[in-house]
Amino acid sequence: MRKKIRILIAVALLATALFTTGCDKKETVEETNTPTPVKAQTPEPTEELQRETITIGLAFSGTDDVVQLHNLQIDTIEIENTDITVVKKETSQATLDADIEELSQKECKIIFVVDVEESGIKQIAGQYPEIKFELFGGLDAEDANNLSLYDVRYYQQQYINGMIAGYMTQTDSIGYIGLRADDKNIRQVNAFALGVSTVNKEAEVNFVLLSADATSQQTEEVAFGLAEINCDIIMQRNIASIVLEIAMQEDILMIGNGYTSESVVNIDEPNYANYMTQQTHSIIEGRYVAFDASTGWLGFESDIFSTEMNLEMLNIQQQQSVAQKIQQMKDKQWDVFAGPIKDMYGTTIISEGMQLPDVDLRYMLWYVENIIATAPPAG
Secondary structure (H helix, E strand, O other), X not given: OHHHHHHHHHHHHHHHHHHHHHHHHHHHHHHHOOOOOOOOOOOOOOOOOOOEEEEEEEEEOOOOHHHHHHXXXXXXXXXXXXXXXXXXXXXXXXXXXXXXXXXXHOOOOEEEEEOOOHHHHHHHHOOOOXXXXXXXXXXXXXXXXXXXXXXXXXXXXXXXXXHHHHHHOOOOEEEEEXXXXXXXXXXXHHHHHHXXXXXXXXXXXXXXXXXXXXXXXXXXXXXXXXXXXXXXXXXXXXXXXXHHHHXXXXXXXXXXXXXXXXXXXXXXXXXHHHHHHHHHHHHHOOOOOOOOOOOOEEOHHHOOOOOOOOOOOOOHHHHHHHHHHXXXXXXXXXXXXXXXXXXOOOOEEEOOOOEOOHHHHHHOOOOEOOEEEOOOOOO
């Protein structure tokens, strides 16, 4: 009997111990409040953005610097998430129809046309309404919604070069070697001369024409001729080696490109790729707009020219003056051909408070008053 009672008491004690232990464990869990680990979810794979594809054409004639730069820079066009194919075709007025047809067969969506007769490309553009045509230097698009005209305000860059020359000349005699007296080159030499006169009213610019196929002897004669009239600065956009050689010999500072030297103030080449990228991208996004002769100008505001220039040869005040003019053009607050401006005969061409309209820039056949020209204006 006692044995039975002991067994019952032992069972009761064991049950009590188990009950107490279970309660203690439950209280511990509630006090720590440790969250139950959640297994990390593997993210669903997302679809890659579909890449765009576009073919760009370049139709060109000749080998001048504008053509060469387009040829080089069109290959640098990059647009995010887009595969770009570039097709180039050297053309002529006689083969233009067939060459554009060939580019169309290669599915070009946009064709940049450089140094090609405007009348021919205007007629052809109407035959290919699905292609956008970009004509460099055109005058009249006649409201064609697939033919855009664009040109570069080289004259803005030359105005700045003129300011530098005006500040640096010691003799007040500056030489400028040009290729031909057409509206493009006259705009540039006029702007250069205006930049000179802005900072130096006494300095004169001697404008000499030198054809692109001039012999070495003819080039040498031009350079020596400028040295003989005491020019201490010579501007030549693409510096000829013989001119640089004579300039260094005569202690003359050159402004232009093609060489890196202490005797050269370098001119940055225009960046056409910025514009070509912009127009190509606009086609992909469905927002293409064709420019006409008055709206298709590209200047400092379009980043076609670099605003980072080496001006260490100027003092701080002169550097600030140059930077201010660049900023005014970049912000479109001011442009070069603002009056009063007189021609070389003393006739007022642009009155004070007036600005030469963009469309008239393409018909500039006169020289400003501080230019000494060895040949009369074209026309």
